[in-house]
Amino acid sequence: MCLVGRVQGSGVRPAVARLAHQLALTGGVRNTLEGLTIELEGSESKLNAFRQELPRVLPAGVNLKRIDEETIAALGCSEFSILSDDREGPLATVTPPDIAMCATCRDEIGDPQNRRWNYGLTTCAACGPRYTILRRMPYERLETSMAEFPLCQACLQEYRSGKDRRYHAQTMSCPQCGPYIWAVDQLGRKLGNHEAALQAAAAVLKNGEILALRGVGGYQLLCDATDEAAVQRLRERKGRMAKPFAVLVADTREAEKLAQLDPSEADALRDSSNPIVLLRARSNKEIAASVHPGLNTIGMMLPTTPLHALIVQLVKRPLVCTSGNLDGEPLAYQISDAEQKLCGIADLWLHHNRPIERPIDDSVVRFVGSNKMTLRLARGLAPLSLELPPGKPTLALGGHLKAAAAWSNGKQCVLGPHLGDLDTLATREQWVERLNDWQTLYRFRPLHLAHDLHPDYFTTQWALGQLMSHTACQHHEAHVAAAMLEHGLLEDTVLGVSWDGTGYGHDGYIWGGEFFLVRSALRFEHIATFRPFPLYGGDAAIRKPWRVMAAILQQALGVERLVQEDRTLFESLQLDKLTASLKFAPRCTSAGRLFDAAACLILNIAETQFEGQAAMYLEASADRAAEGAYPLPLARLRMPHLDWRPLFTAIWEDRRRGVAPATMAMRFHRTMAEGILRVAEQHAELPLVLSGGVFQNQLLTELVAEGAARLKLPGAIPPNDGGLAAGQLAVAHYRLAEQK
Ligand SMILES: [Zn+2]
């Protein structure tokens, strides 16, 4: 029989072998490029018992899609063995994701009697790195970077014993035979291995200094999250002034001291994929304010590795845990690279010598009601299998920010992990390197490319430079396609809402507040949008909400009224000079930019450090108990559009009346949700599919959910540009099918 799904790297073979031994069946089990094949010889009654028991013995972390069975001639085996397989061809099975430390391993490293006591790099059949140490599939120790660590006698005994929990655990090791840790200071001096290195790392953290720690998929920067000066220092050195940091704590009990946890949020923290979970922060003063400035949410995570657990245990404080890079640069994952790139940021490096084959960041998830939404698809979650027919080998390149690729190798479709923004040469080089790596791991050469419509994106230019057929996908259509793919609706008719920052429209203008009627096989009809406004400065307006607000106020109120009612504001916006420039500014229908304008008007946020920051503050400031909403009529012109002029006029009037910003922020969110529901009303019989970065906003999305019956929220595929490539792959699939 052949097990299909995510069946490698979770200890399925040892579990199967144990069951076969128990039932005295002979034959073998092997990982293959298709999944996992079991060959059994024995009486019909024993085979039946095997079939019945199998689902019960499969380890957690297995995602079994189906079991194919056929009868073959008996080979007369005398025992049951675990075999290896090395056939050629495109990879058809799922690559195993990295798995966070399991509870048993955690107990072992805490037990002074255990031979793995304090061993920060221990793993077992149920936990440890997988994707990041894979050299080749199928998954076997010899095909991972653990091949460099031959097992010692004691480990070999555990590996061979059907009774041991490390029976056939591919990544297992111990302090005698496995990888080890050591610490290096700023002057390059080695401060010792093992226990001494751990103590040095803990001392640095307690001292308010910054530790660069080699984790599963690369380096992380850690510091004491309760020490304001330490966090400030990390911000300055990393060049990341405003974006919130995640906080690492020992367990959910510790998390609960800093944030409110629903049971589902606690489960997400404990999940073996070990993501950062965005939670509602408690308003205590334990955490330094600069960990998450201006926000009422906090990203938290539990230890990924035994090393994390040991450090947290020694320091006994919540720790900031963020990617080991200069802001905007690729994640450092090689030892020499980290010493070079993080020089000037870290005070101490804690290295280990288990080679990392490919880097990966930490994942981020957030709950909207009971719906778990991936905001960053990375360690533990990527590569993500997509329910799309594989067809022609295709590579979808994603967008420009939050870049991620998706591909079909002719056997399966997957969405790859988050790679960051492609603004720098270094990130672009890394992006090309990753594309090559995935082609090797998944054993394919693409015959077709899918990319964004935006002519200036690096990914578009790269695609046009390749000698290959390609599909150009409109940004917002690709977002909707990704969400339809997530919900298995590609063959259905839906109402798709795509709200984000900016994307290139079919008409060459800047889109971002779009509604589509999508018929079976991704035939898009653009049915509604926002009233266009001039985006003065184009993409430069992303970090200058005041520019959007100026244009909006000029059109909503008129210059005369503005001068009359708030001369100071009029002058500070230099609207007299701006008016001429606005005539030449590109037209824009972006919902994200309207959030920026509202944040500027309500909270006086004139400039920001990163896209979406103003909207995050606006969400954080909203008083959920406040009543009322603003008008946002659906005007019927050539294309129906939501007219924001009455909306901003009403905010203006509230502001003059001295209404609390928290009330105005809530009313604005409610109004935007009502705007969506107003369009949805006309297609009440259709599923309402939300996509685009704006829906990372929990408040907005929950308000839409309250009013919509057939709502489909983003889930495993990120709603932001990190999910774009999945949508592009789906669009390319149907366009290629049409050509046939
Ligand atoms: Zn374990």
Ligand SMILES: [Zn+2]
């Ligand atoms: Zn050993």
